[in-house]
Amino acid sequence: FDPKEVTVIFVLGGPGAGKGTQCARLVEKHGFVHLSAGDLLRAEQDREGSEFGEMIKTYIKEGQIVPMEVTIKLLENAMRAAMSSQAGEAKEASATTAIPARRFLIDGFPRQMDQAIKFDESVCPSKLVLFLVCPEETLLQRLLERGKTSGRADDNRESITKRFRTFVETSMPVVDYYRQQGKVVDIDSSKTIEEVTADIEKGIAPIMA
Ligand code: UP5
Numbered sequence: 001f002d003p004k005e006v007t008v009i010f011v012l013g014g015p016g017a018g019k020g021t022q023c024a025r026l027v028e029k030h031g032f033v034h035l036s037a038g039d040l041l042r043a044e045q046d047r048e049g050s051e052f053g054e055m056i057k058t059y060i061k062e063g064q065i066v067p068m069e070v071t072i073k074l075l076e077n078a079m080r081a082a083m084s085s086q087a088g089e090a091k092e093a094s095a096t097t098a099i100p101a102r103r104f105l106i107d108g109f110p111r112q113m114d115q116a117i118k119f120d121e122s123v124c125p126s127k128l129v130l131f132l133v134c135p136e137e138t139l140l141q142r143l144l145e146r147g148k149t150s151g152r153a154d155d156n157r158e159s160i161t162k163r164f165r166t167f168v169e170t171s172m173p174v175v176d177y178y179r180q181q182g183k184v185v186d187i188d189s190s191k192t193i194e195e196v197t198a199d200i201e202k203g204i205a206p207i208m209a
């Protein structure tokens with residue numbers, strides 16, 4: 001993708017940090033396209049005829065990172081679909097309207113170094129990384145509470161513990177890597193949903209101009 005045509009913001013943070021919640025709010029307010037890597041993987045897992053269904057299921061339950069080829073392909077396809085639906089809309093509106101850059105919020109990706117490097121090289125480098133920070137104890141409470149109704153196979157104490165471990169050992173190095181590039185904006189996501197959104201809006205203001 002041409003960086004002139006797409007703006008990518010990665011939204012990272014531990015399990016239950018509020019990535020999905022905040023992205024949904026930003027879509028409402030600013031018209032971003034929200035792509036959750038986890039949601040795309042769960043949809044692929046449930047898609048009839050998918051050759052990856054069983055594999056994805058096992059990785060998610062164990063809190064492990066699905067091999068990047070699968071996830072990057074799903075993200076690329078979803079980005080392409082969003083771009084072409086936008087091109088269609090613009091054509092209908094006026095043949096001469098310049099198409100503004102499509103803004104993507106990519107939630108829960110990259111969470112392993114190989115994914116980060118591959119995506120930056122072969123898809124599109126991000127402009128900004130929002131990092132939602134929240135104490136593990138709060139995350140655990142949120143996820144156990146959500147687990148009562150979410151139906152997610154990984155919202156149980158055993159899987160949550162594994163997800164925390166993967167986050168610290170495998171995903172934190174990705175945040176450090178982007179921090180060295182000066183792209184990371186830290187957001188305290190232990191605050192209320194409204195407060196977190198307000199802080200994010202301050203954080204993204206420089207690239208929204
Ligand atoms: N909540 C949210 N914000 C709150 C606030 N400020 N105050 C109080 N409550 C708040 O929120 C979680 C819960 O907390 C909700 O009930 C919410 O109401 C409440 P949510 O917005 O869902 O948080 P989120 O960060 O999105 O949590 P999620 O569980 O989705 O995070 P994970 O990173 O664990 O899950 P994800 O779907 O991204 O990944 C799942 C698995 O997929 C991974 O473990 C991995 O196995 C696999 N995966 C890959 O292999 N590769 C990838 O690239 C991505 C995923």
Ligand code: MG
Pocket residue numbers: 019020021036038108
């Ligand atoms: Mg989520």
